[in-house]
Amino acid sequence: MTNQHEQHDHGVVSDSHKRSVAWVLIFPIIAAAATAWFLWTDYKSMGPEIEISFDEVPGIQAGKTPLVYRGVDAGTVSAVELDKNLNKVLVKVRLKEFAAGLASEETDFWVEKPVITLAELTGLESIIQGNSIHARNPGGESETRFVGLTEPPLMPLLPGSFTVRLKGAQIPFLNRGTPVYHRGVKVGLVREKLIDENGTPELRVMIEQAYRGTLRTTSRFWRLPATSMKFGQHGLKLDVEGVDALVQGALAFDHFERNGMEISNDTLLELSGTEFAARSAGRLLTVSFDNARGITPGETKVCYLGQPIGLVESIHPSPSNGLILAAVRLMPEYEHLADTASSFTLVRPHVSLQGVTGLDTLVTGVYIELAPGSGGTHTDLFAGRSVTNEEWERLQSERQGLAFTLSAENLPPMGKGTPVLYKGVVVGSILEKKLDERDKPILHGIIRPEFRNALDADARFWRVPATSIKAGPGFLQFDVNGLQGLMQGAIAFDVFTRRTKTASQNSSFALYKDEVNARALSAPITIRFVNSRGLSPGQTELRYLGVPVGVVDGVETAEGRVVVTARLNQGYEFLRREDSFFSIVRPNISLQGITGLETLISGVYIDCTPGSSKRLADSFTGSSTIDAEEILQSGLTLNLRSDSTPINAGSYVYYRSINVGRVTAKSLSSDGRQIMLTVVVEKKYRHLVRANSKFWDSSGLKASLGFLQFRIQTESIMAPDGRIAFATPDNSAMGAAAKSGDSFELNHAPRPEWLKWNPSIPTGE
Amino acid sequence: MRRTLCGGLQVTDQLRYELSKALTAAGIILYIPANFLPVMTITITGQVESLTVMGGVMELYNTGLVPVAAVVFLASIVVPVVKLVSLSWLLGLHGSDIAASRRMNVHAFLNRIGTWAMIDLFLLSILVAVGQLGILASVQAEVGALFFGAMIICTLYAADIYKTYMIWQQPLPKSQ
Structure with a gap:
C-alpha cells in the first residue's frame, strides 16, 4: 500500500497507519x-506421582481426595485402581512440587477415617471433610511405590516417647488410643493391645517423653471406669472421668510407695482393676474361712475400724482341710497391723429391719474386719471367722446384759431387734419372740449392761407405736419414733412408783398396750352406764378437769346396764369417793351448737367429778349426756308441702330468727305432685307450732321495695341450703298445738301480717 | 471520520478493523483455557469439585435446575461461540459486499447479546461471595474464570469497536 492512493472518506490505508496499528497484535x-x-506453571507445580497400595480405601476419590502432610494439602489423588489380582487398591497421588520429598522410602501413608473413639480426636475432621490420605515421617531414598498402613499410627510427630508393658488378669474395653492419666494429666495412650505367648492380655502403653519421670518401678496402673457410681452413706455419687474417657474408659497410674526407681523402656508393670486394688499392693496374706459366702475377689474389702485398708484378691478352696483361703493384700502402710495377734472377721449384712448396723453391708457387701492385736509376730497365714453384725452384738449383750421376759395378750408385729427404750434412750432390745407353755406370746429381751440399773422390779412396759397421732382441740401431735420406730415401733418402760430394787436377771413383766394403760396402777373401779356407745376398752380415758387420769379396762353388760371397768392412775384415788360422779362425754351436736367437739377426734371419754365423801367406793353409777340424735328423736316431726323448693335436708327452721329445728328429709309426696320436707322441731320449742302456724321459705337475700320503706331480709348467708321460718297467729287464732306428723303448707314468702304476729304461746302440754 | 484518542492516537476505521480483528483473535485464544480450566472449586463437606463452565452447566442440569442450566448454557457456551464465529465471519468479509445487509443484522444482534455471557461470571461472583460456610461448604473462583472473563471482554470490545457502517465500506483497491 502506498501513500499516493486516493484517500477515501472512510478508511485510510497507508504504511504509516499499517505500522501504527500493528500494536493491536x-x-x-x-x-x-x-x-x-x-x-506451564501448572505443570511445574506438579511434583512426582506416587503409587500407594491399600487394602481398602473407603471414601477416596480420584481428583478430589487430598494427600495431607502436617495438615497441609500436599497433593491430590489422581487415580484409584485395583491391582491385577483385585487384592489391593492402588492409589496414585500427584504430589505438589513442594511436597516432592514425601516420595521417600520411609514415609508412612494411611487413610484417615473418622475414628469413633473420642479418646482420640485425630479423625474428627474427616467426619466433616471426608476421608483423606495422610503422610508422616518422610525420609530415606527416593521412592514412588508405597504400601499404606492399615491403621493411623499413634506415634506422635515428635520422637522420644517410650513404652511400658502392662499385664493384668483382664483388660476389658481398652483399646488403642485409650488415654493414660497420671493424677489427672493425660500423659500417654495405649498403643497396642495384644495377647502374649502365654495367653495373657498385654497392653503396650506409650508415655510421652515429658512425663517419663512420673513412672517408677513401684507405679501401679489401674483402670478408670468410664463412669462410676458410688452408693454409700453420703448418697449416690456419679463420677464421669471426662468426656474422652466417657466412651471407653481410661488408664491411670500412680505410685503409692516412696521408693522406686526410674523406669526403663518396655518395663512390665501390673494393671489393676480399680484404684483401690492398685493401692492394696502389700504382701500377699492368706486368711482361711470355713465359709466364704459373699466374698468377691477384687471387691470384698478388708476394713480396719471401718476404713478400707485392703482387698481380697482371690479365693480358692484349700486342698488340705476344706477351708476357703482368701488371698488378701493390704495397703503397704497398714501391713504392720496384720500379725499373729490380729483377727480377721468376715462381717455379713444382716437383713432385718432392726439391723441398722448391718445396713452398710447391704450396699457394700460383706467385708472383713481386721482387729489388730498386740505383741504378735509376723505371719502371712490367718484363720478368719464369719459372723453377722447382729450375732456379734447379741453375743456381746448376752454375755453381760440383763435379760427379761415380757408377756402380753397379743403382740403387734414386733420382731427380733425391737429396741427397748427407757426415757427415750435405747437401753436394750428384744431378742426373741415366742409362745410360752400356755400359748401366750412372750418376748425375751435384754438390757445392755450399762443400763441394767434402769430396770426396776416395778417397771412397767408398754408398746410404743410406730407412729402416733394425738389430737385434741388446739393441738395435733404427730410422733414418729425415729426411723427404726417407724418400721416397727418399740417397747418402752418406766417406773411410776418409787423405785424399790433393780430387777433381777430373767424377771417377768407384763407388756401394756400403751403408756396410759401402763400408768394406770390402782385397783379397778366399776361404773354403770345406761348406754356404752363409744366406749372401748383400753382406749377410752377417764379425765378429771380434762386431764387423763385413767383408762377403761373393760366394758361388759350386766342386768341391762353396761358395767365399765376402769383403772385410775396413781395419785387420783380421791376420785373413788363414793359420791363421785362419772359421765360419758360424747360429741354433742345439738341444734344450738356442738359441745364436746374434742371427742370427735379423741373419742368418747368419761368425765370424773370427785365427791366430798370420805369413804371410797369401787362401784359407781354414771350418766351420759344427751346427744343430738336423742334431741331430734324427742322433737316434733312435721311435714311441709311445697310445689317446689330449693330447701334441702339439713336446713334449719327458725322462729323469730331463733333456730328451733331442722329439715331432716326431702322427698316427693306419694302422688308425686308435691315436695315433702320433714321438719323436726326441738322438744323445748314444740309448743310454738300450732295448727294455724304458717311456714315459709326465708332463704336468700330478699329485698322488698315498698312505697315508704325499703327492707332487705338477709337470712340465708349463714345457711346456704336455705332456711325455713314460721310464725304462729295471735292467741285467738293459733289453733291447737301441733302434733307429730301434722302437715303444713310451705309458702314461698311470708305475708306481711305474719311477720307482725306476736302471740304468747303457753308451754302447756 | 477521525477521532483523536488519548496520546494523539488517531482512531481510523482501519485501526478499528485491525483492533477488532486482534481482539477477536485474542478471544479465540482465550476461549480454550476458559473452557478447559476450572472456573470454580466447590467444596461441600470435604467433597472438592472443580467445575469448568460446561461442568457447571452439567452440575446444574444434574441438580434438576434445567431452566437455569439452559440459560447458563446459552449465555456461557452458545453466546461466546456464536460471537466468536460471527465476529470472524464479519471481519473476514470486511470490505466485500457479500451479504452486507445480513452482516449488519448479525452485528446488531451481536451487540445486543454481547453482555449475556457475563451472566456466568455474575453467577460465580455471587456464589463465591455467599458460599462461604467454613468447613461445611465453600466456593472458590479458579483461573478459568479469569480467562473466561477476559475472553468475554475481548469479544465485547471487538463487537463494539467494529462499527456497523464499516460493513458498507468499499473494498480497498488491491495494490498492484
Whole structure:
C-alpha cells in the first residue's frame, strides 16, 4: 500500500497507519502468553506421582481426595485402581512440587477415617471433610511405590516417647488410643493391645517423653471406669472421668510407695482393676474361712475400724482341710497391723429391719474386719471367722446384759431387734419372740449392761407405736419414733412408783398396750352406764378437769346396764369417793351448737367429778349426756308441702330468727305432685307450732321495695341450703298445738301480717 | 471520520478493523483455557469439585435446575461461540459486499447479546461471595474464570469497536 492512493472518506490505508496499528497484535499475544504461562506453571507445580497400595480405601476419590502432610494439602489423588489380582487398591497421588520429598522410602501413608473413639480426636475432621490420605515421617531414598498402613499410627510427630508393658488378669474395653492419666494429666495412650505367648492380655502403653519421670518401678496402673457410681452413706455419687474417657474408659497410674526407681523402656508393670486394688499392693496374706459366702475377689474389702485398708484378691478352696483361703493384700502402710495377734472377721449384712448396723453391708457387701492385736509376730497365714453384725452384738449383750421376759395378750408385729427404750434412750432390745407353755406370746429381751440399773422390779412396759397421732382441740401431735420406730415401733418402760430394787436377771413383766394403760396402777373401779356407745376398752380415758387420769379396762353388760371397768392412775384415788360422779362425754351436736367437739377426734371419754365423801367406793353409777340424735328423736316431726323448693335436708327452721329445728328429709309426696320436707322441731320449742302456724321459705337475700320503706331480709348467708321460718297467729287464732306428723303448707314468702304476729304461746302440754 | 484518542492516537476505521480483528483473535485464544480450566472449586463437606463452565452447566442440569442450566448454557457456551464465529465471519468479509445487509443484522444482534455471557461470571461472583460456610461448604473462583472473563471482554470490545457502517465500506483497491 502506498501513500499516493486516493484517500477515501472512510478508511485510510497507508504504511504509516499499517505500522501504527500493528500494536493491536499485543492482545492476541498477551492472551496466548497468559495461557501458556498458566499451563506451564501448572505443570511445574506438579511434583512426582506416587503409587500407594491399600487394602481398602473407603471414601477416596480420584481428583478430589487430598494427600495431607502436617495438615497441609500436599497433593491430590489422581487415580484409584485395583491391582491385577483385585487384592489391593492402588492409589496414585500427584504430589505438589513442594511436597516432592514425601516420595521417600520411609514415609508412612494411611487413610484417615473418622475414628469413633473420642479418646482420640485425630479423625474428627474427616467426619466433616471426608476421608483423606495422610503422610508422616518422610525420609530415606527416593521412592514412588508405597504400601499404606492399615491403621493411623499413634506415634506422635515428635520422637522420644517410650513404652511400658502392662499385664493384668483382664483388660476389658481398652483399646488403642485409650488415654493414660497420671493424677489427672493425660500423659500417654495405649498403643497396642495384644495377647502374649502365654495367653495373657498385654497392653503396650506409650508415655510421652515429658512425663517419663512420673513412672517408677513401684507405679501401679489401674483402670478408670468410664463412669462410676458410688452408693454409700453420703448418697449416690456419679463420677464421669471426662468426656474422652466417657466412651471407653481410661488408664491411670500412680505410685503409692516412696521408693522406686526410674523406669526403663518396655518395663512390665501390673494393671489393676480399680484404684483401690492398685493401692492394696502389700504382701500377699492368706486368711482361711470355713465359709466364704459373699466374698468377691477384687471387691470384698478388708476394713480396719471401718476404713478400707485392703482387698481380697482371690479365693480358692484349700486342698488340705476344706477351708476357703482368701488371698488378701493390704495397703503397704497398714501391713504392720496384720500379725499373729490380729483377727480377721468376715462381717455379713444382716437383713432385718432392726439391723441398722448391718445396713452398710447391704450396699457394700460383706467385708472383713481386721482387729489388730498386740505383741504378735509376723505371719502371712490367718484363720478368719464369719459372723453377722447382729450375732456379734447379741453375743456381746448376752454375755453381760440383763435379760427379761415380757408377756402380753397379743403382740403387734414386733420382731427380733425391737429396741427397748427407757426415757427415750435405747437401753436394750428384744431378742426373741415366742409362745410360752400356755400359748401366750412372750418376748425375751435384754438390757445392755450399762443400763441394767434402769430396770426396776416395778417397771412397767408398754408398746410404743410406730407412729402416733394425738389430737385434741388446739393441738395435733404427730410422733414418729425415729426411723427404726417407724418400721416397727418399740417397747418402752418406766417406773411410776418409787423405785424399790433393780430387777433381777430373767424377771417377768407384763407388756401394756400403751403408756396410759401402763400408768394406770390402782385397783379397778366399776361404773354403770345406761348406754356404752363409744366406749372401748383400753382406749377410752377417764379425765378429771380434762386431764387423763385413767383408762377403761373393760366394758361388759350386766342386768341391762353396761358395767365399765376402769383403772385410775396413781395419785387420783380421791376420785373413788363414793359420791363421785362419772359421765360419758360424747360429741354433742345439738341444734344450738356442738359441745364436746374434742371427742370427735379423741373419742368418747368419761368425765370424773370427785365427791366430798370420805369413804371410797369401787362401784359407781354414771350418766351420759344427751346427744343430738336423742334431741331430734324427742322433737316434733312435721311435714311441709311445697310445689317446689330449693330447701334441702339439713336446713334449719327458725322462729323469730331463733333456730328451733331442722329439715331432716326431702322427698316427693306419694302422688308425686308435691315436695315433702320433714321438719323436726326441738322438744323445748314444740309448743310454738300450732295448727294455724304458717311456714315459709326465708332463704336468700330478699329485698322488698315498698312505697315508704325499703327492707332487705338477709337470712340465708349463714345457711346456704336455705332456711325455713314460721310464725304462729295471735292467741285467738293459733289453733291447737301441733302434733307429730301434722302437715303444713310451705309458702314461698311470708305475708306481711305474719311477720307482725306476736302471740304468747303457753308451754302447756 | 477521525477521532483523536488519548496520546494523539488517531482512531481510523482501519485501526478499528485491525483492533477488532486482534481482539477477536485474542478471544479465540482465550476461549480454550476458559473452557478447559476450572472456573470454580466447590467444596461441600470435604467433597472438592472443580467445575469448568460446561461442568457447571452439567452440575446444574444434574441438580434438576434445567431452566437455569439452559440459560447458563446459552449465555456461557452458545453466546461466546456464536460471537466468536460471527465476529470472524464479519471481519473476514470486511470490505466485500457479500451479504452486507445480513452482516449488519448479525452485528446488531451481536451487540445486543454481547453482555449475556457475563451472566456466568455474575453467577460465580455471587456464589463465591455467599458460599462461604467454613468447613461445611465453600466456593472458590479458579483461573478459568479469569480467562473466561477476559475472553468475554475481548469479544465485547471487538463487537463494539467494529462499527456497523464499516460493513458498507468499499473494498480497498488491491495494490498492484
